[in-house]
Amino acid sequence: MIRFKTIHSRIFSILSLLIALSAVVIYVYMLYDLKTKTYKSFDSVTQTINNALVDNIRGYVYNKDTDNIQHSIDAIKSEYIHNILILDTNGNILSAQKHSTKYKRIYKHFKALKHSSSLSLKDDGRYIILNTFKLLEVTLGYLVVEGNTKHYLSELNEKLSELIILILSLFFIAIVVAYYLSKSISKPLNNIIETLYNTQDNELLVFKQESEEEFKYLTKSIEEKHNALLHLNAQLEDEVNIKIVELQNLNQTLEQKISDAVHDAQEKEQLFQQQARLAQMGEMISMIAHQWRQPLAAIASAMMVIDRNIETDKFDLDNNNDREKFFLFLEEKHESIQQNIQHLSSTTEDFRDFFNPNTEQDFISINEPVEKALNLMKTSISNNGIKITTDINSKKKCHLYQNKVMQVILNILKNASDALIGSETNNKYIEIYTYDTQNEAIVKICDNGIGMSKEVEEKIFDPYFSTKGEKIGTGLGLYMSKTIIEEHNNGKIELYTDHEKTCFILRFPL
Amino acid sequence: MKKLWLSILLSAQLLAFDTETAAKIFDKIFTAMYIQKPIAVYTVSEKYQDVVVTATSLQLSKNPKLADIVLVDSKYEIPKEGNHIIFTTDPSVFKRNENAVGAFYWEHGRPKIIFLQSRLKTKGITITNAFQRYIVREIP
Numbered sequence: 001m002i003r004f005k006t007i008h009s010r011i012f013s014i015l016s017l018l019i020a021l022s023a024v025v026i027y028v029y030m031l032y033d034l035k036t037k038t039y040k041s042f043d044s045v046t047q048t049i050n051n052a053l054v055d056n057i058r059g060y061v062y063n064k065d066t067d068n069i070q071h072s073i074d075a076i077k078s079e080y081i082h083n084i085l086i087l088d089t090n091g092n093i094l095s096a097q098k099h100s101t102k103y104k105r106i107y108k109h110f111k112a113l114k115h116s117s118s119l120s121l122k123d124d125g126r127y128i129i130l131n132t133f134k135l136l137e138v139t140l141g142y143l144v145v146e147g148n149t150k151h152y153l154s155e156l157n158e159k160l161s162e163l164i165i166l167i168l169s170l171f172f173i174a175i176v177v178a179y180y181l182s183k184s185i186s187k188p189l190n191n192i193i194e195t196l197y198n199t200q201d202n203e204l205l206v207f208k209q210e211s212e213e214e215f216k217y218l219t220k221s222i223e224e225k226h227n228a229l230l231h232l233n234a235q236l237e238d239e240v241n242i243k244i245v246e247l248q249n250l251n252q253t254l255e256q257k258i259s260d261a262v263h264d265a266q267e268k269e270q271l272f273q274q275q276a277r278l279a280q281m282g283e284m285i286s287m288i289a290h291q292w293r294q295p296l297a298a299i300a301s302a303m304m305v306i307d308r309n310i311e312t313d314k315f316d317l318d319n320n321n322d323r324e325k326f327f328l329f330l331e332e333k334h335e336s337i338q339q340n341i342q343h344l345s346s347t348t349e350d351f352r353d354f355f356n357p358n359t360e361q362d363f364i365s366i367n368e369p370v371e372k373a374l375n376l377m378k379t380s381i382s383n384n385g386i387k388i389t390t391d392i393n394s395k396k397k398c399h400l401y402q403n404k405v406m407q408v409i410l411n412i413l414k415n416a417s418d419a420l421i422g423s424e425t426n427n428k429y430i431e432i433y434t435y436d437t438q439n440e441a442i443v444k445i446c447d448n449g450i451g452m453s454k455e456v457e458e459k460i461f462d463p464y465f466s467t468k469g470e471k472i473g474t475g476l477g478l479y480m481s482k483t484i485i486e487e488h489n490n491g492k493i494e495l496y497t498d499h500e501k502t503c504f505i506l507r508f509p510l
Numbered sequence: 511m512k513k514l515w516l517s518i519l520l521s522a523q524l525l526a527f528d529t530e531t532a533a534k535i536f537d538k539i540f541t542a543m544y545i546q547k548p549i550a551v552y553t554v555s556e557k558y559q560d561v562v563v564t565a566t567s568l569q570l571s572k573n574p575k576l577a578d579i580v581l582v583d584s585k586y587e588i589p590k591e592g593n594h595i596i597f598t599t600d601p602s603v604f605k606r607n608e609n610a611v612g613a614f615y616w617e618h619g620r621p622k623i624i625f626l627q628s629r630l631k632t633k634g635i636t637i638t639n640a641f642q643r644y645i646v647r648e649i650p
Contacts, residue, residue: 059616062531068619089531135621138534 008186015178023171027163034159042127042152045080050131050145053084058133061086061094061141069095082148085110088141110144125149188215192222204230269483272463276480277407283414286380288347294379295340302333302340347376361399361489366434366441366508367392369406374432377413386420387429394434398441398508400489405506408481408493412445412504415477419449419502431501439510446503460495527557533564536581539614539623540597541567542641544578552577552594554587582610595633605649611635612644624650 053072060068073084073095085106086095091114093107106128109121113130121128127147133140188210199205205226207219306329309315315326370392381388413430420428425448433444452460452467459465461482466475485493485506492507536558540549548569551562558581562568571577574589582588582598588607596603596610604613604624611633612625623644625637630645637645 055620057619058621059619062528062621063616064528065619072619089528136535136538136623138531138538140531 006186007189008182011182011185012179015182016175019171019174019178023167023174027167030163030167031160034163035156038152038156038159042080042147042155045078046127046129046145046147049076049078049081050129050143053143053145054131054133057086058135058140061088061133062135064088064094066095079151080148081145082150083144083146085144085146086141087144089139091142094141106144106146109146110142113144114142127152188212192219196222199226202230202233272476272480272483276476279476283410292344292347295343298340299337302337306330306333362402363397363399364402365397366394366400366405366443366506369400369402370409370432370434370443372402373406373409373413377410377417381413381417381430384417384421385428386417387427389429389431391431391433391435394436394441394443396436396441396510398510400491400508401484404484404488405508408484408506409443409445411477411481416445416447416449416502420447423450425449436510441508441510443506443508444503445506446501448501451497451499451502457495457497461493529557529560529564532558532561533566533568535614536561537565537567539612539641540565540579542638543597543612543635549579550577551579551581552589553581553583555581555583558583558599595635609633 053076057069057072059065060072069086073086076084083106084096085093087093087110091110109126109128110130113119113121113128119130127149129145129147131143131145133143191208191210192215195205195207205223207223210216210219309326309329315329316322317326374388374390378388416430420430427448429448431444431446433442433446435442435444456467461478462475463479464475465479466477482493485491490509494505494507496503496505536551540551541547543549547567549567550571551568552571552574553559553562559570562570562581574580574594575592578595580589580594580596582596582600582603584600585603585607588596588603594609596607598604598607598610598613599615601613601615601617601622604610604626608629610626611629612623614621614623616622623641625641625645626649627645627647630637
């Protein structure tokens with residue numbers, strides 16, 4: 001389908017199409033009219049000559065006055081007549097046009113027409129009329145006139161050529177007129193477009209004066225609307241400027257408010273951390289107490305055995321043999337005490353390390369914080385009849401804040417231990433796994449404690465949410481654990497639970 | 511060659527007077543003048559004698575006095591005695607001879623059939639309706 005780009009081309013195309021259609025219709029009509037008129041003219045001339053001959057040379061035919069007959073027919077100079085043949089009643093040729101040599105052919109047609117009901121033979125190629133010279137209804141002779149169809153067709157073609165030239169000329173003129181007409185119709189629109197294009201958004205719009213009422217109304221309307229919009233725009237700009245100033249003022253206040261809010265949030269988080277740390281410190285002290293109880297008892301026991309052996313004079317120091325045994329006994333106990341002191345010292349070191357704030361990440365294996373946490377908790381957990389199973393397989397190192405991760409692991413182990421202590425499960429256990437995937441180092445801690453409901457599962461990482469009761473739990477442990485893993489170590493903490501066990505999975509990017 | 515053939519053909523045709531055609535014409539003219547048939551026609555012209563003989567309603571008469579019509583081709587053929595009813599093919603005979611009631615001749619290729627009303631009345635001849643249009647009051 002044709003796509004019009006402009007109104008001008010559209011109007012011009014439509015007008016051209018209409019003109020072309022009109023030209024075709026006019027041509028067809030005029031062609032038909034021309035053919036009819038030309039044929040009528042040809043027919044009329046031929047018939048007139050025919051009738052004139054019939055009226056005026058009957059006497060010559062009756063008297064067979066061939067000279068006068070010949071003279072009469074030779075006097076006919078019409079180009080429409082191709083041949084004339086005069087015959088007597090018996091069909092004998094009396095005369096023919098002198099310049100004609102084709103009377104034999106006409107003679108054949110005469111015979112055919114004489115014996116047919118039609119007295120003429122008219123088609124595209126032939127035009128032959130048979131007429132009879134009569135007087136008192138008595139046949140005197142025959143007249144055969146052959147029209148010059150070639151001349152008729154030649155004249156028709158000539159007129160057709162003239163008609164085509166005329167139609168083409170008119171078509172050309174009409175196309176030119178259509179072009180200028182369409183241009184004149186679209187000109188006011190082009191003027192409007194040009195003025196709109198050349199007028200800046202902030203300028204007053206003034207169109208050229210158009211002569212047509214419709215365009216006058218259109219340009220006036222556009223001018224009014226544009227200028228009203230211009231005015232409105234100026235008003236809006238003023239209002240916007242006022243609003244901008246207001247917003248700037250508000251923004252300054254807002255910045256202060258945000259800064260205050262952030263500061264509050266930071267303080268709150270610090271408070272959370274402090275609270276969690278204090279809670280954990282309490283737990284650590286409890287664990288240290290557990291840890292120290294056994295070596296202190298062992299030291300006390302060793303001291304008591306030494307004291308009793310000295311008081312009871314079990315060894316005779318004057319006897320070389322007993323004195324040697326006593327030294328060996330003292331050495332053994334000394335070593336035992338030394339070992340227990342070393343154990344106490346080690347526990348203290350772990351405790352001190354744990355509470356040391358470390359500001360830089362270590363590039364270590366995830367196994368390290370796991371093992372340290374486990375060392376702190378192991379005795380406490382085991383004393384409660386809980387079996388600990390470890391499967392430490394992580395080989396890769398990652399960047400992490402060791403103490404904070406340890407704090408998380410301790411928290412999870414403590415929760416697991418509490419859950420198992422409170423449960424009636426027979427075969428209580430905690431499983432600890434470390435392993436690597438392609439991109440992560442993973443710690444998985446599972447227990448077969450009391451498990452948790454769906455509602456608890458959804459809220460488990462919320463602050464101040466605890467299932468232990470207000471006296472025991474702060475509700476900050478897992479919230480802080482999540483914060484430590486996700487925000488401080490770029491890791492993830494996930495909870496997996498089913499009817500058999502509950503697992504926490506810690507993922508650290510490698 | 512063709513022109514020669516045409517000339518020979520035309521010359522041969524010229525030699526023959528079309529007696530049959532003339533007989534039909536005179537038969538029609540004379541039967542317009544007389545109802546009874548055959549109509550006795552006297553003529554000294556051999557050409558017209560053949561015509562009369564050929565015509566179906568005409569009968570050749572040898573005595574002008576007994577003839578209904580005397581057909582003359584020229585003034586020389588007019589019988590010297592008697593008050594005959596003359597029909598001529600010569601316009602001058604029709605003009606001058608008071609007995610000539612009618613004429614048939616060709617004027618520049620056009621046929622002329624004329625009956626003079628006064629002469630018809632004098633001779634007591636009534637022309638049929640079909641020929642009334644040929645009756646004139648005066649000789650043109």
